[in-house]
Amino acid sequence: EDGIRDYKVTGVQTCALPIWRPRVQGGGVETIMTRNVVWAFLLAAATVAVLVLWRGFFIRHAVIVGLGVAALVYSVLRTTERQIHTRPISDKFTGEVVLTPGAVTDLLSWLLGQLGDMQLLSGSSVYAEQVGELIASPLLTVHSRFDGPGLAPVTADAFVAQPLTLIEQGRLTTLLPSLYGSRKTGRAHCPSGSGWCIDTGTTPCAELSQGIAHGAWVGRLSMGRPAANGDFSGVIKSSFEIVDGALGDPLSEVMISGNMADMLRQVEAVSSESLDTGDEDLPWIRIGGLHFS
Secondary structure (H helix, E strand, O other): OEEEEEEEOOOOOEEEEEEEOOOOOOOHHHHHHHHHHHHHHHHHHHHHHHHHHHOHHHHHHHHHHHHHHHHHHHHHHHHHHHHOOOEOOOOOEEEEEEEOHHHHHHHHHHHHHHHOHHHHHHOOOOOOOOOOOEOOOOOOOEEEOOOOOOOOOEOOOOOEOOOOEEEEOOEEOOOOOOHHHHHHHOOOOOOOOOOEEEOOOOEOHHHOOOOOOEEEEEOEEEOOOOOOOOEEEEEEEOOEEEEOOEEEEEEOOEEEEEEHHHHHHOEEEEEEEEEEOOOEEEEEEEEEEEEEO
């Protein structure tokens, strides 16, 4: 049976994701997957117990981290059920993607790299002179969460990382040079650590694919480092074809190409749900203008 089922992502949030049963005889795969799901939740419970016993600092975060781990493992296991038989696309096309939080991480990592020391010192950052300008869709707002579960708001060079809003409704507010980077480039020092979140939007996750003529639901990206200007190509993993707004077959060895900076500008919708894994709290994002092959 194909359908949509709600499940807990964090202690206070719910997300609707596609759930399928494999079409096999005898229930063998279903039995294995059910057992794996049980083990996933046992693993999450053990994680919570370790965090509680480790240090008092983690007590208030232990439950949410455990639920996040369980939800992530559960999502991967359930999605795997339908990926027994995959296929490539029939022809090249330009379409839209729905990025899951796992794929959104790749986009966010590229952005942070463009704002940090390496790209600023080499002079290759595409955002070096764009502080205060609109670099992304107004649907995007990115905040720090340096004091998130398992994190400490301290930089590698021992500065306290104060809370900050990196992108406010698409507008870049600051660069992220370290003290060394700021002295070498003459730019203001902005201490930053690990831990980021993207504000949720207004579109339910289950409705993100509606209106997409042809595209894909993308679990993660497998690719090398994008070019200096943001151009990239990569294989989409744990992905499903979208045709006329409906999720279709799981895809195999399908590549997408585009530009990271353009993707930030071409965000069309942000889900009203998010996946909180402790160090990151990210929604599902729909983006247009990607090339499939």
